[in-house]
Amino acid sequence: MKLPTxxxxxxxxxxxxxxxxxxxxxxxxxxxxxxxxxEHVAERAYGQKLLSCIQCGTxxxxxxxxxxxxxxxxxxxxxxxxxxxxxxxxxxTIWLCASCYACTVQCPREIHITDVMYALKREAIxxxxxxxxxxxxxxxxxxxxxxxHDGRNTESRLLITLYLRTNPFKMLKEALLGFHLFRTxxxxxxxxxxxxxxxxxxxxxxxxxxxxxxxL
Amino acid sequence: xxxxxFPGCSLRSTGRPYEESILAVFRKLDIPLTELDDWNCCGAxxxxxxxxxxxxxxxxxxxxxxxxxHSNGNAGxxxxxxxxxxxxxxxKTQHYIKTDEGVKRDVTxxxxxxxxxxxxxxxxxxxxxxLVNDIGLERIAKAVVRPMKGINVACYYxxxxxxxxxxxxxxxxxxxxxxxxxxxxxRAIDWPMKAxxxxxxxxxxxxxxxxxxxxxxxxxxxxxxxxxxxxCCPLCQHNLECYQKRINRRFGESINIPVAYxxxxxxxxxxxxxxxxxxxxxxxxLKFAETPGKEAHAHA
Ligand code: SF4
Ligand code: SF4
Numbered sequence: 190m191k192l193p194t195x196x197x198x199x200x201x202x203x204x205x206x207x208x209x210x211x212x213x214x215x216x217x218x219x220x221x222x223x224x225x226x227x228e229h230v231a232e233r234a235y236g237q238k239l240l241s242c243i244q245c246g247t248x249x250x251x252x253x254x255x256x257x258x259x260x261x262x263x264x265x266x267x268x269x270x271x272x273x274x275x276x277x278x279x280x281x282t283i284w285l286c287a288s289c290y291a292c293t294v295q296c297p298r299e300i301h302i303t304d305v306m307y308a309l310k311r312e313a314i315x316x317x318x319x320x321x322x323x324x325x326x327x328x329x330x331x332x333x334x335x336x337x338h339d340g341r342n343t344e345s346r347l348l349i350t351l352y353l354r355t356n357p358f359k360m361l362k363e364a365l366l367g368f369h370l371f372r373t374x375x376x377x378x379x380x381x382x383x384x385x386x387x388x389x390x391x392x393x394x395x396x397x398x399x400x401x402x403x404x405l
Numbered sequence: 406x407x408x409x410x411f412p413g414c415s416l417r418s419t420g421r422p423y424e425e426s427i428l429a430v431f432r433k434l435d436i437p438l439t440e441l442d443d444w445n446c447c448g449a450x451x452x453x454x455x456x457x458x459x460x461x462x463x464x465x466x467x468x469x470x471x472x473x474x475h476s477n478g479n480a481g482x483x484x485x486x487x488x489x490x491x492x493x494x495x496x497k498t499q500h501y502i503k504t505d506e507g508v509k510r511d512v513t514x515x516x517x518x519x520x521x522x523x524x525x526x527x528x529x530x531x532x533x534x535x536l537v538n539d540i541g542l543e544r545i546a547k548a549v550v551r552p553m554k555g556i557n558v559a560c561y562y563x564x565x566x567x568x569x570x571x572x573x574x575x576x577x578x579x580x581x582x583x584x585x586x587x588x589x590x591x592r593a594i595d596w597p598m599k600a601x602x603x604x605x606x607x608x609x610x611x612x613x614x615x616x617x618x619x620x621x622x623x624x625x626x627x628x629x630x631x632x633x634x635x636x637c638c639p640l641c642q643h644n645l646e647c648y649q650k651r652i653n654r655r656f657g658e659s660i661n662i663p664v665a666y667x668x669x670x671x672x673x674x675x676x677x678x679x680x681x682x683x684x685x686x687x688x689x690x691l692k693f694a695e696t697p698g699k700e701a702h703a704h705a
Contacts, residue, residue, distance in 0.1 A: 294569050340446065369647070381414060392515050
């Protein structure tokens with residue numbers, strides 16, 4: 190996937206190009222925001238602390254990926270709190286977050302930023318808010334199914350599923366690496382499976398369901 | 406002292422040399438390990454992206470299995486998880502079961518349906534923590550037969566063994582592994598990027614960003630004169646080792662630095678033959694590994 194250059198401030202201009210001489214609106218009206226979004230996400234990321242962010246920017250400065258993001262972590266926190274739901278859920282940022290927790294340990298307000306990113310990923314996956322061919326939700330879903338099915342994950346099989354569902358050509362590109370791993374005994378097609386499968390599935394299926402998604 | 410051992414899915418495929426070297430080192434030091442019976446996948450970070458309650462339940466089944474094995478007198482109560490991702494997922498689950506009423510209620514209920522009555526006593530540990538803080542550097546140093554003199558090591562911790570909980574070391578500048586390699590006779594180079602992210606699964610998903618992160622780490626280690634990078638996580642090892650050629654091609658670099666597991670390094674110092682440590686499975690040969698191997702064979 191290609192990394193975009195950070196966009197200019199997003200406008201809410203409608204699909205048809207604005208007629209000449211109209212000023213393009215650079216900000217959203219409050220009525221267009223989802224004002225309960227911040228609280229909703231905070232509840233799913235362990236604590237109302239999210240709402241106490243002081244916008245110091247420490248998270249963005251610490252994050253090793255902020256330079257590739259369309260919105261830095263600080264901006265994501267601000268936008269979540271203010272209710273820019275569509276922008277946040279459509280951002281590339283939430284998929285670039287590698288869960289390294291660097292921001293979380295530095296935040297002076299002890300906001301669990303990484304957990305906020307996870308909560309946003311879940312919201313986005315649950316409502317299909319991700320760019321076409323984005324491999325991450327596909328990977329997450331394929332992984333979810335494989336583990337529910339066997340109790341364990343066989344890496345080689347997971348990768349094959351991933352490439353078939355997103356980009357079969359990439360499989361050829363990765364084939365050489367796969368071959369080297371195979372040659373050194375580091376990749377196997379042998380399926381790993383647990384014994385207590387029946388109780389396992391009862392447990393997994395009965396857990397949750399996840400707290401319901403935000404009403405649109 | 407004995408430990409329960411949770412291998413996790415990675416150590417059964419890409420991380421195989423990690424498992425081989427852990428088992429060999431613990432055997433050599435006479436510390437019994439018992440594999441957790443019928444363990445399941447920890448859920449990694451992907452499960453959390455789909456459904457958090459299911460993710461916690463998945464991980465908690467392992468904690469409950471461990472508690473059960475311990476109370477049946479089959480092993481110690483510490484559960485050793487060598488993969489950083491497994492380690493954190495299990496630790497985080499334990500943390501939220503203890504601190505969040507909602508999580509505790511939901512997870513306990515789901516576990517009960519699987520026949521588990523989890524009391525929450527399992528402690529999750531990383532082998533780096535166990536080796537340095539339980540076994541102790543003194544005991545390890547005494548067992549060294551080949552001091553790793555003249556080798557400059559870049560100790561790489563990655564993220565999830567230290568963050569966010571800082572259970573056994575500092576979040577940004579950990580030193581446990583540095584002290585360990587020093588006790589083995591090597592020199593740990595000063596390296597500010599030791600706990601900076603390798604990108605995790607980004608090398609497989611948004612590869613451009615993943616490659617850039619790894620490039621920064623590899624260049625810095627090379628620049629500071631490291632002969633080898635040591636890791637304590639199968640995903641970090643994979644990222645740092647397997648993408649070097651691609652990074653060189655993409656960015657016009659000429660990086661070529663071996664990346665091994667810290668347990669392989671200990672094993673060599675303890676005189677364990679390289680084959681038993683899975684050294685031959687590394688893509689970039691560990692040149693200094695060969696000499697002690699021959700000696701060890703000659704003595705055996
Ligand atoms: S570090 Fe914490 S307080 Fe500072 S901007 Fe980031 S989230 Fe807000
Ligand atoms: S956890 Fe995510 S947002 Fe936070 S520093 Fe790491 S990559 Fe950036």
